[in-house]
Amino acid sequence: MALINKETMERFKQKANDLVNRTLDQHINLAVTGLSRSGKTAFITSLVNQLVNENSQSQLDFFNPIHQGRFIAAKRVPQKHLHIARFDYEKAMQAFTQELPEWPEPTQGISELRLAIRYQPQDSLLKYATDTATLYVDITDYPGEWLLDLPLLNQTYEQWSEATAQLLMTPARKDKAQEFIAKVAQLDPFEKVDEEKLAKLSAQYTELLMYFRHQLGLSVIQPGRFILPGELAGAPILQFFPFTHFASIDIDAYQNAGDDTLIGMLRARYIEYKEHVVKRFYKQHFVNFDRQIILADCLTPLNAGPDSFNDLQQALNLIMASFDYGKSDLLTRLFSPKIDKLLFAATKADHVTPEQHQHLTALLNQLVHQTKHQLTFDEINMATLAIASVKATKAGKGKHQGRDIPVIQGRTLADNKVVTLFPGAVPQLIPNHSYWQDKSFNYIAFAPLETVSIHQALPHLRMDQVLEFLLGDKIK
Ligand SMILES: Nc1nc2c(ncn2[C@@H]2O[C@H](COP(=O)(O)OP(=O)(O)OP(=O)(O)O)[C@@H](O)[C@H]2O)c(=O)[nH]1
Ligand SMILES: [Mg+2]
Incomplete structure (x- = not known):
């Protein structure tokens, strides 16, 4: 019998590996979203870093491939779509690894990165045929605000203007919106359009939205692109605003108004926005996502008060509509549903003491499931977790009036002082009137805790559970 030498044997083995690997290699599109400042950049950076x-x-003990010793290595490889911005992992890591660590800067729009995860398959049959398999994960970071625009697709310009006029009159927005509403009231909708005047009022409406989001901590922002324009900044497609006085308009005249009138141009731009901005996002990007994580910062609104908190609830409700394929024929017309796993993560959990994490999860669960959408999600596997992508505090025990109480310690973001505190209890249910009256919750923003080297893992809370839910079943 001819002996097969070692080299030939190795070559055989390599060939067999290549063949099996070709069929074993898997691919997944993982989308990460959340409203601005919810923690997307920190999350993706931590996920890659871990x-x-x-x-x-x-x-990462709760991530089974690691727990079972089958995880080999992960590395960043060139991304799939070359026309999409590259997620700047290095820049974010630089912020975390400098002498006095800082949070990465805010980002705009969509970005992407690809990870290749090499692992040993669990299946015993395959195990003999191949040494390794690879899971390619394409991660997309996109603003949650873009999902707030979905309802626009079902609304005419007139309906959207009326709905927005009502929203602007609610107590949380009324005071700040008055000036804008008064200016619109003075317009003659049928006059020949003056593009500069239109641009100025659009800018004022955009500033209003910015103020709602960043000063008042409100979440329902429409059109979502106005505060995150990306490459569309300054483009006429983002220059329109709700005509808040439809009640005073002759509806026949409105319907016959040409695009060269003020109201006609507002309407035309609104329609363009829906077609070329809103729909395009769903058709080009959303359609490709396999799995989705929605990050929600519940703590900042809890600190800011009832208006901000109720707005978060409303915004989550709007966001959920994008995953409610069962109910929306609009969505099924745009794409055939694909997302099979949806994870809600309450971010920045390191701002509260560990025994409050369960409450935080329960609270987010309430926010999500109280919506009318819950019944039609049978096809999607959903979960809720409280996480810290990058843990910025240490938990311990302190004394208060002779009793042991749980505390956290961190470096304040505002003035870099080390503080130890009990920030308060997180309500398990959507807070009621008396909760807001007591106002017992005291949120302080912390700076990242430790300087780590670029080759070290960042401290975190439950990122391993996130990985297990989102990727675990694909690494078997
Ligand atoms: N303590 C703590 N703070 C966090 C964590 N993640 C995010 N933050 C805070 O939240 C801020 C926003 O986080 P980002 O990751 O930039 O949020 P983003 O969603 O990417 O924000 P935009 O790019 O503006 O849309 C950070 O600057 C931190 O102050 C966390 O895990 N722990
Ligand atoms: Mg970001």
């Missing part, structure tokens, strides 16, 4: 530095003390 995986690429797996063997340097990362804490």
Whole structure:
């Protein structure tokens, strides 16, 4: 019998590996979203950081491929879509690894990165045929505000203007919106359009939205692109505003108004916006997502008060509509549903003491499931977790009036002082009137805690559970 030498054997083995790997290699499109400042950049940076530095003390015990010793390595490889911005992992890591660590800067629009995760398959049959398999994960970061625009697709310009006029008159927005509403009241909708005047009022409406989001902590912002224009900044397609006085308009005249009148141009731009901005996002991007994580910062609104909190609830309700394929023939017309796993994560959980994490999860669960959408999600596997992508506090015990109480310690973001505190209890249910009256919750923003090297894993809370839910079943 001819002996097969070692080299030939190796070549055989390599060939067999290549063949099996070709069929074993898998691919997944993972989308990460959340309203601005909800923690998307920190989350993606931490996720990549944990995986690429797996063997340097990362804490990922609940991620089965690691727990079972089958995880080999992960690395960043060139992304799939070259026309989409690259997620700037290096820049974010630089912020975390400098001498006095800082949070990464706010980002705009959509970005992407691809990870290749090499692992040993669990299946015993395959195990003999191949040494490794690879899971490619395309991660997309996109603003949650873009999902707030879905209802626009079902509304005419007139309906949207009326709905927005009502929203602007609610107590949370009324005071600040008055000036804008008064200016619109003075317009003659049928006059020949003056583009400059239109641009100025659009800018004023955009500033109003910015103020609602960043000063008042409100979440329902429409059109969502106005505060995150990306490459569309300054483009006429983002220059329109709700005509808040439809009641005073002759409806026949409105219907016959040409595009060269003020109201006609507002309407035309609104229609263009829906076609070329809103629909395009769903058709070009959303259609490709396999799995989605929605990040929600519940703590900042809890601190800001009832208006901000109720607005978050409303915004989550609007966001959920994008995953409610069962109910919306609009969505099924735009794409055939694909997302099979949806994870809601309450971010920045390190701002509260550990025994409050369960409450935080329960609260987010309430916010999500109280919506009318819950019944039609049978096809999607959903979960809720309280996480910290990058843990900025240490938990311990303190004394208060002779009793042991749980506390956290961190460096304040505002003046870099080390503080130890009990920030308050997180309500398990949507807070009622008396909760807001007591106003017992005291949120302080913290700076990242430790300087880590670029090759070290960042401290976190439950990122391993996130990985297990989103990727675990694909690494078997
Ligand atoms: N303590 C703590 N703070 C966090 C964590 N993640 C985010 N933050 C805080 O939240 C801020 C916003 O986080 P980002 O990751 O930039 O949020 P984003 O969703 O990417 O925000 P935009 O790019 O503006 O849309 C950070 O600057 C931190 O102050 C976390 O895990 N723990
Ligand atoms: Mg960001």
